[in-house]
Amino acid sequence: MKLCVALDLPSEKENLELVQKIKEHDVWLKVGLRAFIRDGYAFLAQLKAINPNFKIFLDLKLHDIPNTMADAAQEIAQFGVDMFNVHASAGKVAMREVMQRLQGCEKQPIVLAVTALTSFDETNFQAVYNQDIASKATQFAKDAFESGIHGVVCSAFESKAIKENTSQEFITLCPGIRPFGEESGDQKRVANVALAQQELVDFIVVGRPIYQSVEPSKTVKAILENI
Ligand code: C5P
Numbered sequence: 001m002k003l004c005v006a007l008d009l010p011s012e013k014e015n016l017e018l019v020q021k022i023k024e025h026d027v028w029l030k031v032g033l034r035a036f037i038r039d040g041y042a043f044l045a046q047l048k049a050i051n052p053n054f055k056i057f058l059d060l061k062l063h064d065i066p067n068t069m070a071d072a073a074q075e076i077a078q079f080g081v082d083m084f085n086v087h088a089s090a091g092k093v094a095m096r097e098v099m100q101r102l103q104g105c106e107k108q109p110i111v112l113a114v115t116a117l118t119s120f121d122e123t124n125f126q127a128v129y130n131q132d133i134a135s136k137a138t139q140f141a142k143d144a145f146e147s148g149i150h151g152v153v154c155s156a157f158e159s160k161a162i163k164e165n166t167s168q169e170f171i172t173l174c175p176g177i178r179p180f181g182e183e184s185g186d187q188k189r190v191a192n193v194a195l196a197q198q199e200l201v202d203f204i205v206v207g208r209p210i211y212q213s214v215e216p217s218k219t220v221k222a223i224l225e226n227i
Contacts, residue, residue: 004028006207063087070101088113088140095147113144156191159199173203
């Protein structure tokens with residue numbers, strides 16, 4: 001299991017200060033929409049400059065027509081990003097086109113699909129997808145798998161079932177982790193490291209428990225010792 005640190009601080013300066021503090025650790029860094037829209041590829045280059053061994057997960061959740069998604073995926077791959085994601089609800093044609101386009105790229109990033117956004121409750125999810133969350137999320141995971149996508153973003157509670165419905169090699173990346181049962185903030189269903197291990201999770205995403213801790217490096221070290 002690998003640790004992915006969410007760089008969700010409000011400014012580039014604060015994100016870079018955090019990364020400096022944890023630079024000796026073998027971790028992935030998650031860059032989301034806010035940081036990327038504000039700080040762009042130059043920010044990703046700065047992360048690699050701090051430690052070239054850092055792996056970067058660009059969490060932009062692409063969702064558009066197939067050709068536009070494939071164009072964006074190609075740009076992301078050409079920059080050398082290690083992992084990015086798309087929305088499974090963009091459909092199998094779009095996911096296949098993304099994966100086909102990446103075959104021509106020198107360096108192939110890992111591509112994940114988002115199944116159901118956790119911000120949905122059942123009522124609002126039904127209004128959009130006309131189906132319950134659990135069965136639609138499983139369907140999206142199967143669609144992604146059949147389209148050649150490498151894995152999904154999902155809740156740690158669903159990781160094992162998704163692998164059973166697809167393949168044990170199908171990657172699961174799970175946010176909503178409170179490594180040692182810390183304060184959950186706005187996360188509703190939180191899992192700790194032990195549960196993530198039982199559920200065969202491949203990547204845990206941890207934000208606040210690291211960047212709000214007094215000594216982020218010590219927190220990262222403690223998590224890495226437990227995974
Ligand atoms: O601070 P915390 O550990 O809760 O951060 C989790 C990270 O994972 C945040 O960047 C959040 O946007 C992201 N995320 C999530 N739930 C999802 C998808 C992404 O918490 N379903």
